[in-house]
Amino acid sequence: MNEQLIIQGLQAIVGASGVVQAEFDMQAHLVxxxxxxxxxxxxxxxxxxxxxxxxxVRFCAEHDLRIFPQGGNTSVxxxxxxxxxxxxxxxxxxxxxxxxxxNAADNSMTVEAGCILANIHxxxxxxxxxxxxxxxxxxxxxxxxxxxTNAGGVNVIRYGNTRDLILGLEVVLPDGTxxxxxxxxxxxxxxxxxxxxxxxxxxxxxxxxxxxxKLYPQPKAMVTAMLAVPDIHAAVAQGLTLQQAFPGxxxxxxxxxxxxxxxxxxxxxxxxxxLTTDPQCVVLIELSAATGTSDQLVDALSDCxxxxxxxxxxxxxxxxxxxxxxxxxWLLRHSVTESNVHExxxxxxxxxxxxxxxxxxxxxxxxxxxxxxxxxxxxxVGHMGDGNLHYIAMFxxxxxxxxxxxxxxxxxxxxxxxxxxxxxxGTFSAEHGIGSLHVDEMGLYKPRAELQLxxxxxxxxxxxxxxxxxxxxxxxxxxx
Amino acid sequence: MNEQLIIQGLQAIVGASGVVQAEFDMQAHLVxxxxxxxxxxxxxxxxxxxxxxxxxVRFCAEHDLRIFPQGGNTSVxxxxxxxxxxxxxxxxxxxxxxxxxxNAADNSMTVEAGCILANIHxxxxxxxxxxxxxxxxxxxxxxxxxxxTNAGGVNVIRYGNTRDLILGLEVVLPDGTxxxxxxxxxxxxxxxxxxxxxxxxxxxxxxxxxxxxKLYPQPKAMVTAMLAVPDIHAAVAQGLTLQQAFPGxxxxxxxxxxxxxxxxxxxxxxxxxxLTTDPQCVVLIELSAATGTSDQLVDALSDCxxxxxxxxxxxxxxxxxxxxxxxxxWLLRHSVTESNVHExxxxxxxxxxxxxxxxxxxxxxxxxxxxxxxxxxxxxVGHMGDGNLHYIAMFxxxxxxxxxxxxxxxxxxxxxxxxxxxxxxGTFSAEHGIGSLHVDEMGLYKPRAELQLxxxxxxxxxxxxxxxxxxxxxxxxxxx
Numbered sequence: 001m002n003e004q005l006i007i008q009g010l011q012a013i014v015g016a017s018g019v020v021q022a023e024f025d026m027q028a029h030l031v032x033x034x035x036x037x038x039x040x041x042x043x044x045x046x047x048x049x050x051x052x053x054x055x056x057v058r059f060c061a062e063h064d065l066r067i068f069p070q071g072g073n074t075s076v077x078x079x080x081x082x083x084x085x086x087x088x089x090x091x092x093x094x095x096x097x098x099x100x101x102x103n104a105a106d107n108s109m110t111v112e113a114g115c116i117l118a119n120i121h122x123x124x125x126x127x128x129x130x131x132x133x134x135x136x137x138x139x140x141x142x143x144x145x146x147x148x149t150n151a152g153g154v155n156v157i158r159y160g161n162t163r164d165l166i167l168g169l170e171v172v173l174p175d176g177t178x179x180x181x182x183x184x185x186x187x188x189x190x191x192x193x194x195x196x197x198x199x200x201x202x203x204x205x206x207x208x209x210x211x212x213x214k215l216y217p218q219p220k221a222m223v224t225a226m227l228a229v230p231d232i233h234a235a236v237a238q239g240l241t242l243q244q245a246f247p248g249x250x251x252x253x254x255x256x257x258x259x260x261x262x263x264x265x266x267x268x269x270x271x272x273x274x275l276t277t278d279p280q281c282v283v284l285i286e287l288s289a290a291t292g293t294s295d296q297l298v299d300a301l302s303d304c305x306x307x308x309x310x311x312x313x314x315x316x317x318x319x320x321x322x323x324x325x326x327x328x329x330w331l332l333r334h335s336v337t338e339s340n341v342h343e344x345x346x347x348x349x350x351x352x353x354x355x356x357x358x359x360x361x362x363x364x365x366x367x368x369x370x371x372x373x374x375x376x377x378x379x380x381v382g383h384m385g386d387g388n389l390h391y392i393a394m395f396x397x398x399x400x401x402x403x404x405x406x407x408x409x410x411x412x413x414x415x416x417x418x419x420x421x422x423x424x425x426g427t428f429s430a431e432h433g434i435g436s437l438h439v440d441e442m443g444l445y446k447p448r449a450e451l452q453l454x455x456x457x458x459x460x461x462x463x464x465x466x467x468x469x470x471x472x473x474x475x476x477x478x479x480x
Numbered sequence: 481m482n483e484q485l486i487i488q489g490l491q492a493i494v495g496a497s498g499v500v501q502a503e504f505d506m507q508a509h510l511v512x513x514x515x516x517x518x519x520x521x522x523x524x525x526x527x528x529x530x531x532x533x534x535x536x537v538r539f540c541a542e543h544d545l546r547i548f549p550q551g552g553n554t555s556v557x558x559x560x561x562x563x564x565x566x567x568x569x570x571x572x573x574x575x576x577x578x579x580x581x582x583n584a585a586d587n588s589m590t591v592e593a594g595c596i597l598a599n600i601h602x603x604x605x606x607x608x609x610x611x612x613x614x615x616x617x618x619x620x621x622x623x624x625x626x627x628x629t630n631a632g633g634v635n636v637i638r639y640g641n642t643r644d645l646i647l648g649l650e651v652v653l654p655d656g657t658x659x660x661x662x663x664x665x666x667x668x669x670x671x672x673x674x675x676x677x678x679x680x681x682x683x684x685x686x687x688x689x690x691x692x693x694k695l696y697p698q699p700k701a702m703v704t705a706m707l708a709v710p711d712i713h714a715a716v717a718q719g720l721t722l723q724q725a726f727p728g729x730x731x732x733x734x735x736x737x738x739x740x741x742x743x744x745x746x747x748x749x750x751x752x753x754x755l756t757t758d759p760q761c762v763v764l765i766e767l768s769a770a771t772g773t774s775d776q777l778v779d780a781l782s783d784c785x786x787x788x789x790x791x792x793x794x795x796x797x798x799x800x801x802x803x804x805x806x807x808x809x810w811l812l813r814h815s816v817t818e819s820n821v822h823e824x825x826x827x828x829x830x831x832x833x834x835x836x837x838x839x840x841x842x843x844x845x846x847x848x849x850x851x852x853x854x855x856x857x858x859x860x861v862g863h864m865g866d867g868n869l870h871y872i873a874m875f876x877x878x879x880x881x882x883x884x885x886x887x888x889x890x891x892x893x894x895x896x897x898x899x900x901x902x903x904x905x906g907t908f909s910a911e912h913g914i915g916s917l918h919v920d921e922m923g924l925y926k927p928r929a930e931l932q933l934x935x936x937x938x939x940x941x942x943x944x945x946x947x948x949x950x951x952x953x954x955x956x957x958x959x960x
Contacts, residue, residue, distance in 0.1 A: 108834070152669070181927075183905060187636065189909050190908065190913075190914060190921075190922065191930070191931075191934050192677065197677065199673070300771065352665050354586045386667045427663075427665055447659065449653070449657045450674060
């Protein structure tokens with residue numbers, strides 16, 4: 001079937017306006033937001049219903065087309081744009097953006113997959129509820145993408161990853177079957193729990209079209225604080241103390257290296273300098289409570305920190321006493337990515353290790369950089385409470401320009417750091433997923449038995465390798 | 481190969497004392513604890529290591545033997561004893577009972593699958609930590625069985641089901657492959673999350689041999705209370721208020737019908753009558769906190785309950801002010817199962833519906849019993865906070881003796897109640913699993929797409945249908 005007939009066939013399913021094929025209009029869907037990954041496609045399809053998705057999938061199966069599901073296109077791993085080869089269709093869920101229902105008594109919400117995460121926050125807040133998934137891209141990412149990638153973020157320490165916030169799913173399978181698993185049950189031991197197979201599978205096993213989400217009461221009290229400590233050992237020790245003291249209340253426990261802190265203050269003009277000292281390491285803390293007052297939380301936090309302050313381990317501390325101060329502290333944290341772009345060429349590693357091994361990782365990674373890449377500076381930001389660091393080898397632009405084979409250089413550097421993480425029982429991909437960027441690492445670092453199981457499941461559900469080929473699993477980019 | 485050679489082959493793997501074949505010695509492993517399900521086997525094998533398990537599995541594959549993994553044999557669904565036909569080997573994990581390590585800083589513990597749940601509690605407590613999974617059988621059930629069945633219990637409302645407490649697994653697959661997924665990472669988005677496939681699969685996809693568990697700080701303050709309310713509507717309304725008020729602190733929210741309350745007081749001589757009235761409905765509450773005092777919790781709970789007490793909705797309330805009083809309240813709750821056995825023939829239904837629909841379920845189920853089974857009395861106990869009721873149609877022994885075809889009678893009654901649960905977006909099996917008892921319901925109540933996916937996964941992992949045949953999925957009891 002020629003290209004024009006394919007377009008017509010897809011238009012017959014989703015309507016003429018639901019198929020985009022002009023080069024210019026497709027552009028935003030073929031390149032990731034950081035402009036690092038490029039792909040091509042015959043068209044971008046915008047289904048308006050689950051039935052549309054199913055019909056498009058069946059149509060693509062009949063006509064040997066590959067399908068690349070896409071949400072807000074905020075992947076940092078090349079997971080949300082198609083490959084450069086093959087007969088590709090991008091399937092973007094943006095039109096399926098209805099908040100279907102919010103049930104306050106059930107602490108649940110049902111949404112279509114194309115809902116923007118921030119809109120879900122607002123819909124929950126309107127019922128005095130909290131949907132706690134939160135991270136930088138929340139203003140543009142779609143919940144379907146969050147589910148497909150099991151997104152993490154800043155509140156995982158208290159509320160878990162996306163996986164932990166999903167009660168039920170609706171999924172379209174590679175043969176076009178619609179599985180309606182939209183349930184809000186807290187307990188349901190009737191057979192294998194299929195939703196967990198699709199969550200985090202990055203669109204390679206099915207297309208998430210809808211979800212039932214877990215809601216929480218809105219916290220009534222909150223306190224945010226920033227601490228300066230001399231080194232990563234002190235930062236982790238303080239973090240462990242806080243985790244032990246506030247298991248139900250500690251909702252964020254972030255780490256920012258002194259280098260990162262200075263980069264943000266240098267490049268982000270709206271960020272205020274919160275600490276009076278020049279910190280070696282910064283810890284950002286947030287506590288919340290469903291009852292009591294923020295003042296009570298401030299008191300409890302102060303009591304917990306006091307011994308370390310008196311011992312001089314905490315060199316400086318600021319506790320936000322107003323919502324504005326709170327937002328100022330978070331603005332510093334959320335200005336990291338953009339500031340780093342201005343600073344130089346940062347090679348980012350989204351590693352996780354057990355929390356108590358973070359100091360070992362930072363020490364060993366720092367030594368490796370100093371020995372093998374003296375031009376690079378370690379810049380670190382991350383979700384310390386989850387053992388998850390975004391560890392960045394920051395090269396001055398000039399030094400990076402001198403590197404001949406950039407891809408090989410980057411791969412060698414990254415593997416050095418991933419080896420350190422692996423030796424500390426860690427992972428090379430904590431929350432950003434695999435996409436196309438880390439497929440090689442899957443082959444290098446995953447146990448063989450595990451990889452074979454994954455490949456078997458992929459072949460079972462998608463024997464034609466039609467959904468997101470070339471992503472997640474090695475050996476799946478054979479063009480149809 | 482004849483039976484004696486099979487025994488010798490298995491003895492060569494696990495040692496002579498690791499194979500039990502005498503009828504008398506096998507008996508405890510071929511019948512469930514309530515003596516409702518019977519099976520037979522060539523022998524019961526007790527491996528002492530993961531390597532043993534793998535070798536036994538390979539041996540059974542070579543010699544066309546079916547394997548029935550067994551933990552503490554505390555299933556209430558016939559999930560832990562073998563079938564009555566077939567060349568069966570029971571594989572009991574009791575010897576693999578080592579607490580491998582407890583890491584307080586990491587809030588994690590690594591255990592072998594045969595560890596008794598209560599021993600895990602103790603090992604955690606020794607490090608001032610909590611492993612929160614808790615239910616009646618905790619003194620004899622093995623953690624491997626908890627994982628295989630995704631056990632629930634009384635603290636799910638705060639800490640989740642077993643699934644939510646597992647960081648990593650070690651599993652032996654049907655081909656003998658050992659998958660070592662023993663990790664303690666809180667974030668690890670590197671491919672499909674395979675552990676969730678095995679959790680709750682009831683030993684049909686793999687044999688859990690080890691696990692890494694999530695620990696929590698031990699609560700420092702606790703309060704337990706029992707309320708009398710006039711009906712299920714008032715009970716659920718009070719429950720929703722408590723959930724909204726204490727999202728991080730409410731760790732148990734149990735419901736006991738007046739009929740159940742009286743049955744316990746009639747048959748359990750050590751249980752004290754906690755309430756001064758004869759309640760229509762009883763709500764059992766437990767709150768805990770990592771900081772503060774129990775007195776503060778008592779005050780907070782009293783404040784929350786006060787409006788309902790003043791309005792007369794709460795007709796009576798007792799708040800445990802000592803550990804002894806607390807244990808007395810829980811003794812009433814935990815004496816339910818044994819007391820019911822004395823009372824009559826109880827047909828139990830482990831249903832769940834969204835919490836706000838519990839009153840609808842109770843009303844409709846009560847009406848159905850009154851209309852079709854006037855001899856039966858509704859007796860209800862359950863985990864109200866999870867929407868999970870154990871709804872019991874209690875027949876006097878004499879009336880039950882008059883029923884001709886008991887199996888058909890029971891099936892018709894149960895389906896009437898499951899239909900009501902299903903129409904309220906509920907499930908016929910909330911926390912007890914499927915075992916052999918509910919295989920028919922899987923065929924009746926699960927969507928076809930879901931059942932096909934499960935059957936595909938079973939065929940992929942266990943093409944010879946060797947692991948726990950006849951359990952969970954319809955059509956899997958073809959004898960080897």
